[in-house]
Amino acid sequence: MDAKTLCLAVLSQGDASGYEIRKAVESGPFGHIQDIGYSSIYPALSRLHDDDLVSVTEYAQEGRPDKKVYKLTAEGRMSLLGALQEPTESDKTRSDFLFRMLFADILPPSVVEQMIDNRLQEIEATLARINARSNAGFENTGDAFLNGFAATVQRAMADYIEENRYQLVGSSLVPQRAVAE
């Protein structure tokens, strides 16, 4: 999803400022599958405003820039509904960790070990966050579905890594030349 659609999606659950949109994505259900920074959000909101898909109310504040609270217009709501029914792109995973594992053969074993341990810790941290969200209750069915999905996938990843890590580290412990000789 592009930044504009993501902003519309967050705003469909309640009015928000750019700053609040960021927080909502980070800690809400969208966070499982999306990532967005301020440098994407603010230009997106400007363009949405140009197209009358959102309206703005400014609140003066002391010590900070004025807070601009955005609100979906009827047009914006229609636009979101339209976007949701457009053809989906296929899912994508980017993994720096797996990328490095492709080079396990040529990396120092201790480095590989460390990377694996770090990744497993990250997964456990993610699982903890998922469980916390699950205890806090869900906004709708999709939210519950996605949380369960994320938990299942993270667990599968951790299990696979734990069961197969010896392949990687074993291979880097024994230099290939030694095997050939």
Place this chain on the structure above:
Amino acid sequence: MDAKTLCLAVLSQGDASGYEIRKAVESGPFGHIQDIGYSSIYPALSRLHDDDLVSVTEYAQEGRPDKKVYKLTAEGRMSLLGALQEPTESDKTRSDFLFRMLFADILPPSVVEQMIDNRLQEIEATLARINARSNAGFENTGDAFLNGFAATVQRAMADYIEENRYQLVGSSLVPQRAVAE
């Protein structure tokens, strides 16, 4: 990984043109975790050449542009090895499908059904490709590890979706008011 590092990574497995790098990423092990288009590859190769991380040999061809075959320099090889040991970013998944599922409540049930079926088909297609690669044999341990990883995760996704799809479609079939009454 950025485009430059990805190019270095592919070139570390053999000399290639931009076009061939694209194909290698698409159908090789990198394809599980990376995506890259020509509009990223060619500028990346230019910059790598500027920095002497790759060298080029041009081959004249008829009917097509000259083929430029790139080759890692010693410097390029060092640079790749360095990049592999830099801190990893956390893994990221983008899913248009899951994004839409968050709005299952407000989408027509038939549309949701269709999206789920499409997604399951895509996963099966991906699994078929993974199995084909597994039968073709692996280049190194990392490759085998990643293939198994991808298979495990895709299978976990499909199973979860099949077991929980009724939640989503049920929710959009039965208006919430009807449940409350």
Place this chain on the structure above:
DNA sequence: TACAATATATATCATTTTGTAATATAGGTC
């Protein structure tokens, strides 16, 4: 208590990435 870190809030700029089209030809399919 002093100092540091975090939270609040937006803007901007350079760099990267992405999507799309242009170009040109050979070979296979309907």
Place this chain on the structure above:
DNA sequence: GACCTATATTACAAAATGATATATATTGTA
């Protein structure tokens, strides 16, 4: 014969990303 796919690179606009700037209140730590 028309159309699609494969080969191969370039160019350009649009979008996303990372980093920095600005300014202050609050919270946490030593």
